[in-house]
Amino acid sequence: MSDFETVAATEDQAARRGVSGEPGTPNRVGEPQKPRSLAGDAWRDLRRNPIFWVSLGLVVLITAMAAVPSLFTANDPRDCLLSRQHAAPSGGAILGYDFQGCDVYARAVYGTRASLLVGALAALVTGVIALVVGMLAGYFGGWVDAVLSRVIDIVLGIPLLLAAIVLLKRLSTSSDNVRLFAVIFVLAVLGWTTAARVVRSSVITAKEQDYVAAARMLGASNGRIMWRHILPNALAPAIVVLTIALGSFIAAEATLSFLGIGLKAPTISWGQDIDTGRIHMRESATPLIVPSAFLALTVLAFIMLGDAIRDAFDPKLR
Amino acid sequence: MFRFILRRLLQMVLAFFGTTLIVYALMFAGQGDPIQALAGERPVTAAQRAYLTEKYHLDQTGVGGFFYRYLDYVKNLLQGDLGQSLTGRQIGDILQQAWPVTVRLALIALAVAIVFGVTAGVIAGIRRAGIFDNATLVLTLLVLGIPTIVLAPLAQYFLGVKWQLFPPTAGTQPSFYALLLPGIVLGSLSLATALRLTRTSVAENLRADYVRTARSKGLVKRRIVSVHVLRNSLIPVVTFLGVELGNLMSGAIITEGVFNIPGVGFNLFRGIRTEDGPLVVGIVSVLVVVYLISNLVVDVLYAVLDPRIRYE
Numbered sequence: 172m173s174d175f176e177t178v179a180a181t182e183d184q185a186a187r188r189g190v191s192g193e194p195g196t197p198n199r200v201g202e203p204q205k206p207r208s209l210a211g212d213a214w215r216d217l218r219r220n221p222i223f224w225v226s227l228g229l230v231v232l233i234t235a236m237a238a239v240p241s242l243f244t245a246n247d248p249r250d251c252l253l254s255r256q257h258a259a260p261s262g263g264a265i266l267g268y269d270f271q272g273c274d275v276y277a278r279a280v281y282g283t284r285a286s287l288l289v290g291a292l293a294a295l296v297t298g299v300i301a302l303v304v305g306m307l308a309g310y311f312g313g314w315v316d317a318v319l320s321r322v323i324d325i326v327l328g329i330p331l332l333l334a335a336i337v338l339l340k341r342l343s344t345s346s347d348n349v350r351l352f353a354v355i356f357v358l359a360v361l362g363w364t365t366a367a368r369v370v371r372s373s374v375i376t377a378k379e380q381d382y383v384a385a386a387r388m389l390g391a392s393n394g395r396i397m398w399r400h401i402l403p404n405a406l407a408p409a410i411v412v413l414t415i416a417l418g419s420f421i422a423a424e425a426t427l428s429f430l431g432i433g434l435k436a437p438t439i440s441w442g443q444d445i446d447t448g449r450i451h452m453r454e455s456a457t458p459l460i461v462p463s464a465f466l467a468l469t470v471l472a473f474i475m476l477g478d479a480i481r482d483a484f485d486p487k488l489r
Numbered sequence: 490m491f492r493f494i495l496r497r498l499l500q501m502v503l504a505f506f507g508t509t510l511i512v513y514a515l516m517f518a519g520q521g522d523p524i525q526a527l528a529g530e531r532p533v534t535a536a537q538r539a540y541l542t543e544k545y546h547l548d549q550t551g552v553g554g555f556f557y558r559y560l561d562y563v564k565n566l567l568q569g570d571l572g573q574s575l576t577g578r579q580i581g582d583i584l585q586q587a588w589p590v591t592v593r594l595a596l597i598a599l600a601v602a603i604v605f606g607v608t609a610g611v612i613a614g615i616r617r618a619g620i621f622d623n624a625t626l627v628l629t630l631l632v633l634g635i636p637t638i639v640l641a642p643l644a645q646y647f648l649g650v651k652w653q654l655f656p657p658t659a660g661t662q663p664s665f666y667a668l669l670l671p672g673i674v675l676g677s678l679s680l681a682t683a684l685r686l687t688r689t690s691v692a693e694n695l696r697a698d699y700v701r702t703a704r705s706k707g708l709v710k711r712r713i714v715s716v717h718v719l720r721n722s723l724i725p726v727v728t729f730l731g732v733e734l735g736n737l738m739s740g741a742i743i744t745e746g747v748f749n750i751p752g753v754g755f756n757l758f759r760g761i762r763t764e765d766g767p768l769v770v771g772i773v774s775v776l777v778v779v780y781l782i783s784n785l786v787v788d789v790l791y792a793v794l795d796p797r798i799r800y801e
Contacts, residue, residue: 325504330780332742333773336761337512340769422636426743429638430761442638449642449747456646463639471634478630 213483223479229472236280237287246277248439257455269444269458270451279465282439286469289355289434290421294413296359297366297420301409302402304363305370309405310378310397316371327364331423334361339432347438354433358420366412370405377404411481418473425466441466494789501785508777509566512770513559531764566778571771574760580771583756590663591752594745595737597665597672599730602679607726610687614722615714617692625688629681637674641747644674658749671748675741679733686729690722697721728791735783 217223236243246263251273260267264274308319338357377383378401386396427433428442436443441462448459524533524541533541546558565572571580613622632640648670649657655670694700695718703713744750746758753772760768 325507329508330736330777333776333780334511336757336769337773340761340766418634422638425636426638430742430746430758432761445638445642449645452642452646453650456651459642459646463643467635467639470636471631474634475630 213480216483217479220479220483222475223483226472226476226479229468230476233283233287233469233472236283238284240281240284243280244274244277246274248273248277248281249437250274257451257458266461267455267457270447270454275458275461278439278444279441279461282441282444282462282465283469285351285434285438285440286421286424286466289351289358289424290417290473292355293358293362293420293424294417296355297363297416298409298413300359300363301366301370301413302405305367305409306374306397306401306405308367309371309374310393310401312375319367320371323364323367326361329361331361332426335423335427336430336432339427347435350434351438354424354427358423362416362420362423366409366416369412370409373405373408374401377401380404407484408481411477411484414477414480415474418470418477421473422466422470490792493792497785497788501781504781505778506563508781509563509774510559512774512777513562514555566774571775572767574768574771575763575765580768583768584753584772584775587751587753587756590750591738591741591745591754593663593665594668594672594675594741594750594752595734597668598676598679598737598741599734601673601676602683602733603730606680606683607687607723610684610726611691611714611719611722613684614688614691614695617688622688625684629684632677632681637678637741637743640677641671641674641744644670645747659751660749661751663750668750671741671744671750674748675737675744679730679737682733683726683729686726687722690725691718694718694722724791724794727794728787731787731790732783735780735787738779738783 244263251271253272255268255272256270258268258272264276266274266276266279269275269278304319304323308316335357339353378396383396383400386400391399424433425440425442425445428435428440429446431443431446433442434440444462445459445466448456448462452459524538546561569581571584574580574583609625613619613625616622645657648654656667659667659671691714695714699717700713703717704710738753741752742754742758745752745754749755753776757769757772757776759765760772
């Protein structure tokens with residue numbers, strides 16, 4: 172991974188310096204942070220953007236919560252006693268108890284894992300599909316592009332929620348893990364098109380560049396040109412789109428779980444908790460508000476992070 | 490133009506058969522027991538099984554049998570015969586009752602989006618980078634980022650239950666007032682998108698050559714904005730709102746489910762909850778057709794509205 176970024180950094184800087192660049196200045200290669208290696212300008216912009224820092228902080232917090240939920244709460248989310256139904260906060264349950272007598276806060280914290288897992292894996296699979304399809308369509312053009320673009324058009328024409336309902340309804344009696352991967356699969360299969368279009372267009376721009384012509388002149392194969400020269404340039408916009416997609420995948424998973432066709436108990440997910448909280452909102456609203464807030468903040472964090480990065484990379488949008 | 494419409498129609502027919510085939514294949518075919526799949530987790534009695542086998546021609550096997558049944562399904566779909574739900578009601582009847590409610594809700598949502606979204610978008614576009622512009626940008630980002638399953642129950646709780654400004658749920662014969670809050674919730678997403686579209690489009694058009702010409706002719710700013718700029722800026726917005734109307738009509742599953750509005754989305758919501766396979770497939774099939782047609786209409790509308798777009 173860092174290999175491509177290094178290449179990107181060198182090329183990017185070379186492109187920006189142009190003919191009047193000082194050849195003596197060392198290229199900043201091998202720096203691990205993505206924004207800096209892809210575009211120093213963007214990083215300088217991002218550094219001054221409070222939205223970027225807030226959303227990044229939230230993303231880090233959420234990731235930590237998903238990785239080690241026991242750091243954030245000492246209570247067991249599955250330890251439910253009907254005798255404490257809608258009870259007031261006590262003994263570590265800082266936000267009280269829900270309808271089943273479970274710790275509201277602990278459930279929200281433990282719900283992070285499933286949501287983030289679905290979002291991240293769906294975004295990863297989406298990214299792979301989008302990169303392969305977009306790269307092939309953009310690089311080879313011609314009939315490959317025509318066929319793949321039509322496929323994108325068709326998939327884009329399928330309404331996500333309706334299709335997910337049909338696809339997931341078949342799995343009404345499956346184990347937790349099957350269900351989890353089915354949700355990821357459905358979201359990825361229906362959600363890769365936007366990213367593929369973005370990759371395709373950035374590949375089309377990148378392949379006209381001089382350095383690609385130079386590489387070809389030096390006898391590089393198609394595979395090598397795509398891998399080493401075009402991919403690094405197509406990666407940045409794709410990552411931005413995928414960050415935003417990650418947020419919307421989390422929202423989609425919660426919506427499916429809310430409807431009762433996504434994740435099911437014993438997997439803890441915000442969507443289900445919002446649904447049960449909603450039904451009992453007249454007795455106590457905290458079991459509704461807490462998972463709602465967690466979900467909204469998580470989705471917003473990813474969308475705002477992607478938005479901030481995109482703005483930094485694309486000054487035309489400002 | 491004619492050729493474009495023809496080609497687009499042909500594409501839609503292909504998409505129609507493609508999607509219905511997928512819906513059909515996933516729901517009924519390629520699995521061990523289609524009758525059990527129809528019934529979900531419930532047990533199926535022998536009488537029901539025999540009835541369904543006969544009704545769906547399940548005694549015919551092989552690929553031929555599959556297409557036989559698929560064509561049967563498409564034929565029924567085109568004739569408006571959607572079959573019965575597991576509770577024995579005609580799905581066509583259910584939809585007939587539900588549709589007017591959904592259309593009313595969709596129109597309220599659309600009106601909210603147009604009135605607030607377009608107005609605020611024009612203002613934000615004119616005063617670009619001002620306080621109003623930045624505030625709307627942040628607000629729309631929030632609205633776009635918060636999922637409906639958060640927005641709808643919270644609006645219901647705070648505005649309906651706690652402060653009692655609106656009725657928290659709508660009954661079987663919902664009044665306009667009862668549909669207002671769900672309409673706003675439903676329309677908020679379209680509002681945010683319409684606002685952003687209008688803003689970008691207005692800001693872009695304000696820098697166009699014809700605006701400079703109009704200004705040098707000595708026209709007042711109000712006339713330039715309201716006649717010249719608005720006319721050109723609203724093209725993408727109109728297209729978007731057209732797509733949205735199609736989307737909104739095809740069922741606000743969550744909003745209708747939360748606010749208990751007896752529309753199409755609510756019936757789908759209930760069908761999913763009660764594991765009513767035929768009801769879900771029937772509604773989804775109709776919704777897919779609505780979606781495809783509304784996309785077609787919008788594409789054609791776009792070509793008519795914007796003469797700069799030329800289709801070969």
